[in-house]
Amino acid sequence: MENSMEKSEDLQPQPVYPRLTIEEIKTEVLSHLYLEKGLLSTFISMLKRPSKTVEIYLHGNRRKIQNPFRYLIIGVAFSTFIMLANPSFRNYISNIQQSSKGNYDQLDAATGLSFYEKFTQAQEIYMSYQNLVLTLAIPLIALVTFLFFRKKAYNFAEHMAINCLVFGTIYWLSGLFSLVTFFMDYSFIIYLSWFLTFAIGTYLYWKVFSINIFKSMLSILSAYLAAMVVGIFFQIAVFLVLLIL
Incomplete structure (x- = not known):
């Protein structure tokens, strides 16, 4: 009886699974790298047709555009990785920290606390967690942009979403610029980098919001100021936490 059951099981058709293909491997790799929805094409499109790209995401087929938040996060991670790997940037930051060491040494001596050590640690955390x-x-x-452009009906x-796409593009471009200038003196490159990020931000706001250049410059400057304020408060919060621990 058992033999007949075994034979009947052997005679049952075995499931046929599809063969692995190069196309399937490619899809899985792109999905793992978050490129399946056109990260590169989104970056290029934001440089060439920023207004149209934004409109496609907001009112068209969103599947054609990389998710704005993911686009921003990956762009910031890429830019931060290149920046922190640059020995010239490390030396630049070290020189800035050393120039302020004397003031912190006086605080350390007066209070018995490690202000300078905590300050440098807070800066490292800030740079690593962009x-x-x-x-x-x-x-x-x-x-900021909502108040600046209230008549735009966004x-x-x-x-x-718009600012994720704008700042994602800025960080992607900044990362590529840092990669190209990797072996150059950062004390000189930093000024070019500031100009580049300001120029591209002005251009993107100008195109996306259909405004004049002056208002675009003013609005991107305000947006950078807002980001700077958050960064300062972040460093202060981290510094205080490290000081307490």
């Missing part, structure tokens, strides 16, 4: 800082800053940046959530 993703978190920008995530916290985006709502405030969105508020709601607050749409302003957040």
Whole structure:
């Protein structure tokens, strides 16, 4: 009886699974790298047709555009990685920290606390966690553009998406610029980097919001100021936590 059951099981057709293909491997790799929805094409499209790209995401087929928040996070991570790997940047930051060491030494001697050590640790954390800082800053940046361009009929959530695309593009371009100038003196490159990020931010706001250049410059400057305020508060909070621990 058992033999007949075994034979009947052997005679049952075995399931046929599809063969692994190069196309399937490619899809899985792109999905793992978050490129399946056109990260590169979104970056290029934001440089060439920023207004149209934004409109496609907000009112068209969103599947054609990389998710704005993911686009921003990956761009910031890429830029931060290149920046922190640059020995010239490390030397630049070290020189800045050393220049302020004398003031902290006086505080350390007066209070018995390690102000300088905690200050440098807070700066390291701030630079390493740019993703978190920008995530916290985006709502405030969105508020800036929401107030600047109230007549554009974008709601607050749409302003957040727009600024994720804008600042994502800025960080992607900044990362590529840092990669190209990797072996150059950072004390000189930093000024070019500031000019580049300001220029591209002005251009993107100008195109996306259809405004004049002067208003675009003023609004991107305000957006950078908002991001800077969040960054300062982040460093202060981290510094105080480290001081307490």
